Amino acid sequence: MSLLHLVILSPFILAIFIPLFYKSFRNIHTGWFVLPLPIILFAYFTQFFTGVSSGNAYFYSFNWIPSLGINFDVYVDGLGLLFALLITGIGSLVVLYSIYYLSKTKEALHSFYVYLLLFMGAMLGVVLSDNLIVLYSFWELTSLSSFLLIGYWYEREKSRYGAQKSMLITVSGGLAMLAGVVLLYLMGGTFSVRELIANLDIITASELFIPALILILFGAFTKSAQFPFHIWLPDAMEAPTPVSAYLHSATMVKAGIYLLARLSPIFADHVVWFVLVSSVGIVTLFWGSFSAVKQTDLKGILAFSTISQLGLITSLIGVGSAALYYDFLDDNIYIVAITAAVFHLINHATFKGSLFMVVGIIDHETGTRDIRKLGGLMSLMPITFTLALIGCFSMAGLPPFNGFLSKEMFFTGMVNVTKMDIYNLETWGLLFPVLAWIASVFTFVYSMVIVFKTFTGKYQPEKLEKKPHEAPIGMLISPIILASLVVIFGLFPNLLSHSIIEPAMASIAPRLLGPGEQFYVHIYHWHGFNTELFMTLGVIGVGILLFLTLQKWSSIYNVFPKELTLNNFYDKGIVGIDRSSNKLMKLFMTGFIRDYLVIIFAFFGALMLSTLFIKDGFVADFSDTAPIGVYEVILSIVMVIGAATTLFARSRLTAIISLGVVGYTLSLFFVLFRAPDLALTQLVVETVSVALFLLCFYYLPELKKKSKRLKFRLTNLIIAVMAGTTVTLFGISANSTRLFDSISEFFIEASYKEAGGKNMVNVILADFRGFDTMFEVVVLGIAAFGVYAMIRLRIRGNDR
Amino acid sequence: MEILMSIVAGILVTAAVYLMLSRSILRIIIGTGLLSHGAHLLLLTMGGLKRGTVPLLGEDASSYTDPLPQALILTAIVISFAITSFFLVLAYRAYQELGTDDMDKLRGNENND
Numbered sequence: 001m002s003l004l005h006l007v008i009l010s011p012f013i014l015a016i017f018i019p020l021f022y023k024s025f026r027n028i029h030t031g032w033f034v035l036p037l038p039i040i041l042f043a044y045f046t047q048f049f050t051g052v053s054s055g056n057a058y059f060y061s062f063n064w065i066p067s068l069g070i071n072f073d074v075y076v077d078g079l080g081l082l083f084a085l086l087i088t089g090i091g092s093l094v095v096l097y098s099i100y101y102l103s104k105t106k107e108a109l110h111s112f113y114v115y116l117l118l119f120m121g122a123m124l125g126v127v128l129s130d131n132l133i134v135l136y137s138f139w140e141l142t143s144l145s146s147f148l149l150i151g152y153w154y155e156r157e158k159s160r161y162g163a164q165k166s167m168l169i170t171v172s173g174g175l176a177m178l179a180g181v182v183l184l185y186l187m188g189g190t191f192s193v194r195e196l197i198a199n200l201d202i203i204t205a206s207e208l209f210i211p212a213l214i215l216i217l218f219g220a221f222t223k224s225a226q227f228p229f230h231i232w233l234p235d236a237m238e239a240p241t242p243v244s245a246y247l248h249s250a251t252m253v254k255a256g257i258y259l260l261a262r263l264s265p266i267f268a269d270h271v272v273w274f275v276l277v278s279s280v281g282i283v284t285l286f287w288g289s290f291s292a293v294k295q296t297d298l299k300g301i302l303a304f305s306t307i308s309q310l311g312l313i314t315s316l317i318g319v320g321s322a323a324l325y326y327d328f329l330d331d332n333i334y335i336v337a338i339t340a341a342v343f344h345l346i347n348h349a350t351f352k353g354s355l356f357m358v359v360g361i362i363d364h365e366t367g368t369r370d371i372r373k374l375g376g377l378m379s380l381m382p383i384t385f386t387l388a389l390i391g392c393f394s395m396a397g398l399p400p401f402n403g404f405l406s407k408e409m410f411f412t413g414m415v416n417v418t419k420m421d422i423y424n425l426e427t428w429g430l431l432f433p434v435l436a437w438i439a440s441v442f443t444f445v446y447s448m449v450i451v452f453k454t455f456t457g458k459y460q461p462e463k464l465e466k467k468p469h470e471a472p473i474g475m476l477i478s479p480i481i482l483a484s485l486v487v488i489f490g491l492f493p494n495l496l497s498h499s500i501i502e503p504a505m506a507s508i509a510p511r512l513l514g515p516g517e518q519f520y521v522h523i524y525h526w527h528g529f530n531t532e533l534f535m536t537l538g539v540i541g542v543g544i545l546l547f548l549t550l551q552k553w554s555s556i557y558n559v560f561p562k563e564l565t566l567n568n569f570y571d572k573g574i575v576g577i578d579r580s581s582n583k584l585m586k587l588f589m590t591g592f593i594r595d596y597l598v599i600i601f602a603f604f605g606a607l608m609l610s611t612l613f614i615k616d617g618f619v620a621d622f623s624d625t626a627p628i629g630v631y632e633v634i635l636s637i638v639m640v641i642g643a644a645t646t647l648f649a650r651s652r653l654t655a656i657i658s659l660g661v662v663g664y665t666l667s668l669f670f671v672l673f674r675a676p677d678l679a680l681t682q683l684v685v686e687t688v689s690v691a692l693f694l695l696c697f698y699y700l701p702e703l704k705k706k707s708k709r710l711k712f713r714l715t716n717l718i719i720a721v722m723a724g725t726t727v728t729l730f731g732i733s734a735n736s737t738r739l740f741d742s743i744s745e746f747f748i749e750a751s752y753k754e755a756g757g758k759n760m761v762n763v764i765l766a767d768f769r770g771f772d773t774m775f776e777v778v779v780l781g782i783a784a785f786g787v788y789a790m791i792r793l794r795i796r797g798n799d800r
Numbered sequence: 801m802e803i804l805m806s807i808v809a810g811i812l813v814t815a816a817v818y819l820m821l822s823r824s825i826l827r828i829i830i831g832t833g834l835l836s837h838g839a840h841l842l843l844l845t846m847g848g849l850k851r852g853t854v855p856l857l858g859e860d861a862s863s864y865t866d867p868l869p870q871a872l873i874l875t876a877i878v879i880s881f882a883i884t885s886f887f888l889v890l891a892y893r894a895y896q897e898l899g900t901d902d903m904d905k906l907r908g909n910e911n912n913d
């Protein structure tokens with residue numbers, strides 16, 4: 001176990017002690033005990049910078065279940081390091097923010113920080129694991145801790161609803177991903193990502209390749225809230241705002257993106273990957289930005305904005321996979337898409353994290369997040385306003401912030417799609433830049449809505465629960481740091497390019513690099529007058545126009561009937577599954593014992609008869625049968641008449657006596673078939689049984705008239721005849737196929753020589769097979785005790 | 801002979817299953833009784849019929865009937881007797897406590913299904 005293993009596990013270890021700190025130090029906010037850990041981890045991860053940026057990677061192995069090929073292998077390369085830095089860096093800021101956001105006295109802080117630490121550890125595990133099963137374990141742990149965090153205020157119904165919804169959707173995706181991982185193992189023979197990449201030619205040749213690809217994409221899309229699985233994310237906004245900032249903008253929702261990027265070297269060559277990833281991404285981008293405009297809740301806008309931006313990154317990864325098709329590094333214009341994906345991933349984490357914190361501050365200071373109630377807060381909350389302005393302008397893609405740079409590169413990537421000569425893109429490639437442009441216009445509109453509807457316009461103090469004022473400084477530190485990063489990365493983007501973007505790209509597309517080669521990324525502010533610049537100018541122009549006329553056209557959102565929304569389908573689906581399973585249960589769990597017996601008999605009858613006929617198993621061989629004598633025929637007739645009489649008997653006495661007739665005839669059969677012991681026992685037992693039946697005759701009421709419903713009796717008759725026929729057919733077939741001789745020669749030989757008895761049946765019962773007899777005695781004893789207990793032990797009326 | 805006995809056993813099972821599907825407890829128990837008779841008859845038949853004398857060594861015969869199925873049936877008879885008597889007392893007690901022998905009424909109420 002290396003230090004890196006301990007680093008991944010350290011949040012779990014700290015989580016154990018958090019309740020202890022919470023109980024012992026009630027005066028100190030529990031968050032202070034948590035805060036040092038992510039800071040230390042962040043500092044620890046920065047030391048990998050030099051090694052990773054010069055193209056190295058770090059690998060440490062630790063055996064977990066080596067016999068199944070499951071090892072806790074950690075692997076730090078550019079991509080893993082980028083995510084680890086995001087997780088620990090934003091994690092520190094979120095913990096700091098939460099210390100001021102959550103009340104020391106009113107909230108259950110120990111649960112909050114335990115869940116948060118679980119999440120942090122799980123997320124580190126996801127991004128640093130090399131083994132796919134370990135990755136999957138951590139992946140599910142992120143789902144679980146996210147579920148706990150969304151339902152943190154569990155007394156609210158909407159929290160519980162949101163938590164359940166996110167759990168159902170992400171876990172179903174996670175299970176699909178597990179199936180995909182298993183398929184990968186079947187193809188490549190290993191769970192290790194790096195070894196799978198090494199065995200790439202075997203995997204791509206396999207017919208399981210496409211199913212594995214689709215299953216893994218399903219997992220990634222549900223986690224990263226891609227269309228149509230994005231519906232859980234807006235409902236996850238019921239979580240406390242630090243959670244939304246951390247999980248649902250910067251880290252967990254990017255786990256799916258991470259998976260796409262990590263497995264790109266395996267799958268990205270295939271056309272299905274390109275089509276699915278890029279088109280799902282672009283649809284999500286468009287739908288998210290379009291839906292965000294109609295939201296009235298600030299966190300709702302940010303949720304749809306997150307969905308839209310995740311779609312942007314996904315589509316870039318999809319388009320970037322085309323770079324692998326043009327299998328060389330120089331003049332490969334599609335590499336820009338990968339660069340843009342990585343760069344925007346960082347940018348989105350910075351501005352979206354700060355925006356969520358800003359919204360949290362507004363909520364905290366005014367008591368509402370509804371933009372219809374807010375307005376005119378600019379002079380009251382100047383610092384918050386500045387932060388919101390920076391974040392939103394960056395999100396809208398305005399210079400000089402980092403969002404501008406990544407959006408320009410995004411446009412470049414999308415415009416390049418039209419130049420591709422593969423996958424029939426000449427015909428439908430144009431859709432990419434068009435949809436991207438429209439989505440950017442909506443992005444611009446909702447970004448402006450956040451800033452200007454909240455901070456400018458009419459101040460409505462009567463609608464607010466509290467008197468608004470600037471937030472305490474502690475709450476502002478984290479968003480200020482993030483907003484400064486937005487500005488710094490905007491002004492000096494090349495700080496990132498060599499240190500982290502290039503190594504991350506090397507992990508996404510390792511095949512493009514020859515030995516010793518490196519990607520070279522240099523981000524410019526000014527590209528000259530090209531298509532992208534005009535697209536941006538168009539976005540700003542049309543965006544401003546749309547924002548100013550928002551009132552006039554917002555009615556188009558009502559065109560969609562409510563019944564056709566995805567949420568409605570989800571809710572109907574959940575209710576429908578519940579109802580239909582209930583109906584199904586009611587259908588056969590009737591509570592009538594007869595119905596269950598009908599099912600059991602019908603099932604066995606159908607199974608056995610169909611087996612008999614499908615396997616052609618029915619044999620009737622008369623050569624080895626004993627001759628039929630007169631006595632047996634007479635006894636058979638008596639027995640059949642006895643059995644029939646029990647069926648038609650109107651009185652209890654007739655039924656009991658006919659049962660006795662069958663029993664005594666059976667003992668006569670035993671006499672005829674040379675079984676004296678059986679005949680004796682049967683006589684005695686039948687006598688006692690009949691006596692017992694007569695006891696019941698005395699105490700039980702007269703038999704009911706038979707059921708009037710003919711259909712009912714007909715069903716019973718059919719089932720009964722089927723059971724009888726099955727027994728007869730199997731009896732005849734079994735009797736006609738004797739595969740080997742009886743073992744009874746041994747008993748005949750040995751019963752006197754070895755056991756000293758001449759009655760073979762008794763010798764078998766007491767000597768050769770004495771255990772049977774012992775437990776048969778036990779059965780009799782238990783029955784006797786049971787009878788005794790039933791008669792004697794009675795709960796008196798009052799005790800019931 | 802074995803064919804005939806198989807048919808008789810089948811008829812016993814038919815009657816038993818039909819009785820077990822009825823509403824009265826007594827009929828159901830009579831059905832289980834018939835079912836065990838059918839099973840014992842079938843066991844004996846499957847062991848082969850009339851293939852020698854009674855399985856007692858003093859008989860001095862050249863061949864004996866297979867003793868093993870007989871031992872099995874003897875065990876089965878005792879066990880089914882134990883079960884039947886237990887069932888009968890159970891039916892008696894159920895009728896005493898619940899006041900009905902109708903299986904359709906013995907299904908709990910809507911609250912505990």
